[in-house]
Amino acid sequence: MITVKNVPIGGNALVVIAGPCAIENRDTYFRIAKKVKAAGANMLRGGAFKPRTSPHDFQGLGLEALKMIKEVRDELDMPVISEAVQPEQVELVAQYADVIQIGARNMHNIALLKEAGRSGMPILLKRSFSGLIKEEWLRATEYLQLAGNEQIILCERGIRTFEQYTRNTLDLSAVPIIKELSNFPIIVDPSHATGRPSLVPSMALAGIAAGADGVMIEVHDEPTCAKCDGHQALSPSVFAETVKHMRRIAQAMDRTL
Numbered sequence: 001m002i003t004v005k006n007v008p009i010g011g012n013a014l015v016v017i018a019g020p021c022a023i024e025n026r027d028t029y030f031r032i033a034k035k036v037k038a039a040g041a042n043m044l045r046g047g048a049f050k051p052r053t054s055p056h057d058f059q060g061l062g063l064e065a066l067k068m069i070k071e072v073r074d075e076l077d078m079p080v081i082s083e084a085v086q087p088e089q090v091e092l093v094a095q096y097a098d099v100i101q102i103g104a105r106n107m108h109n110i111a112l113l114k115e116a117g118r119s120g121m122p123i124l125l126k127r128s129f130s131g132l133i134k135e136e137w138l139r140a141t142e143y144l145q146l147a148g149n150e151q152i153i154l155c156e157r158g159i160r161t162f163e164q165y166t167r168n169t170l171d172l173s174a175v176p177i178i179k180e181l182s183n184f185p186i187i188v189d190p191s192h193a194t195g196r197p198s199l200v201p202s203m204a205l206a207g208i209a210a211g212a213d214g215v216m217i218e219v220h221d222e223p224t225c226a227k228c229d230g231h232q233a234l235s236p237s238v239f240a241e242t243v244k245h246m247r248r249i250a251q252a253m254d255r256t257l
């Protein structure tokens with residue numbers, strides 16, 4: 001089990017991470033953060049550096065967004081997770097966020113893993129689109145561990161299959177497999193796994209039922225204006241409903257939320 005600020009991850013209590021894909025401006029971030037907190041989230045997400053597939057898409061506000069993270073984190077007293085895309089960004093993100101995310105596109109980025117390991121910060125390591133659980137994903141954790149970092153959380157965010165109706169295919173079996181092979185906490189990201197708000201609640205519930213230690217969900221209150229991944233964001237009200245249902249599944253699993 002690891003503890004981020006006052007939030008335990010991997011124990012009996014579940015972690016619910018929520019917020020926008022990317023931080024767009026101060027007002028929007030504060031507004032969404034307050035709404036997800038009220039709905040029951042205990043950690044915030046918010047991208048400052050965005051690893052976009054297209055170089056023409058919004059790449060994040062960088063340092064400006066990191067400063068907003070620190071403000072919202074202090075004001076709402078919630079830990080925040082944010083991604084580092086390159087090794088040079090690790091130290092910077094560590095100064096403002098509580099957990100450093102290594103995204104799916106970077107699970108194989110050895111230099112980034114080594115730097116994240118040296119940082120000593122809690123790291124959320126997402127599975128890559130085609131990452132083998134044992135031979136690649138868990139190997140990647142060894143780079144972090146060899147650099148002296150044991151504060152590792154894994155995240156199943158969907159893998160690429162032949163199916164195109166969903167953005168990716170949520171591989172729920174990854175959850176019990178990781179439990180079988182390691183002691184790392186594992187959470188599920190149904191937003192990137194499905195790419196569709198209509199599918200996010202049921203996959204979040206299924207993740208908890210499969211034994212995940214929590215979920216990470218993208219939430220936006222003006223999804224059509226979002227600069228990144230608005231098409232898959234839950235509204236704050238649907239997110240709040242989903243948390244209520246997650247509580248009931250958590251209870252059935254002898255977990256708390």
Ligand code: PEP
Pocket residue numbers: 021047051102103104105126157192
């Ligand atoms: C994200 O969490 O915003 C993200 C970019 O996710 P992934 O690396 O899983 O695509």
Ligand code: MN
Pocket residue numbers: 021022192218228229
């Ligand atoms: Mn996203």
